[in-house]
Amino acid sequence: DADVTQTPRNRITKTGKRIMLECSQTKGHDRMYWYRQDPGLGLRLIYYSFDVKDINKGEISDGYSVSRQAQAKFSLSLESAIPNQTALYFCATSKTGVGQPQHFGDGTRLSIL
Amino acid sequence: QQPVQSPQAVILREGEDAVINCSSSKALYSVHWYRQKHGEAPVFLMILLKGGEQKGHEKISASFNEKKQQSSLYLTASQLSYSGTYFCGTEQSDSWGKFQFGAGTQVVVTP
Numbered sequence: 001d002a003d004v005t006q007t008p009r010n011r012i013t014k015t016g017k018r019i020m021l022e023c024s025q026t027k028g029h030d031r032m033y034w035y036r037q038d039p040g041l042g043l044r045l046i047y048y049s050f051d052v053k054d055i056n057k058g059e060i061s062d063g064y065s066v067s068r069q070a071q072a073k074f075s076l077s078l079e080s081a082i083p084n085q086t087a088l089y090f091c092a093t094s095k096t097g098v099g100q101p102q103h104f105g106d107g108t109r110l111s112i113l
Numbered sequence: 114q115q116p117v118q119s120p121q122a123v124i125l126r127e128g129e130d131a132v133i134n135c136s137s138s139k140a141l142y143s144v145h146w147y148r149q150k151h152g153e154a155p156v157f158l159m160i161l162l163k164g165g166e167q168k169g170h171e172k173i174s175a176s177f178n179e180k181k182q183q184s185s186l187y188l189t190a191s192q193l194s195y196s197g198t199y200f201c202g203t204e205q206s207d208s209w210g211k212f213q214f215g216a217g218t219q220v221v222v223t224p
Binding site (some may be wrong): 002031033035040041042043044045048050056061090098099100101102103104105106107 | 118142143145147153154155156157160163192200202204208210211212213214215216217
């Protein structure tokens with residue numbers, strides 16, 4: 001079944017480490033998104049990509065970087081992790097065009113000690 | 114700027130109705146509604162495009178007031194399966210494809 005897959009599902013790491021979260025999709029969607037979810041704050045957009053060569057910052061991009069390696073792959077990196085980046089991270093995809101729903105992966109729970 | 118959702122939480126008995134509101138200070142092109150169960154990913158419910166349309170999904174419906182930049186989600190004759198956190202996601206008219214989500218409304222339906 002077509003899917004949005006995030007790896008790893010859980011990660012515990014230390015302050016200052018470099019971390020990469022990966023997202024791959026078999027839906028054939030052009031658009032991909034990275035969000036973080038914190039209790040009481042909902043989902044906040046980190047980066048989004050409309051295609052391989054079109055990557056845009058979201059509202060909270062500081063401290064993060066992304067790479068769109070292919071239409072199906074969109075990775076999120078934390079260059080030097082800090083404790084306040086502890087959160088649940090979601091990748092989402094959508095078709096191109098207005099009014100298209102977002103399809104979310106199962107999330108990566110990241111803890112930074 | 115995130116859209117503002119209200120209320121933050123609501124507790125219902127099965128069969129009761131509830132309304133969740135989502136307001137933005139910016140001109141919106143679309144409003145999306147999602148439901149998230151505990152420990153799971155958000156799941157798409159419906160999209161409303163500017164034009165004031167109304168849509169439905171089972172006994173869940175929504176409206177979009179373009180003049181007020183406000184959307185409302187209506188839970189009618191609630192069922193236990195309606196429990197979860199509801200998020201609105203907005204797409205501004207000047208930045209298609211860039212979404213902002215509200216903080217969520219936690220809905221608990223009790224027997």
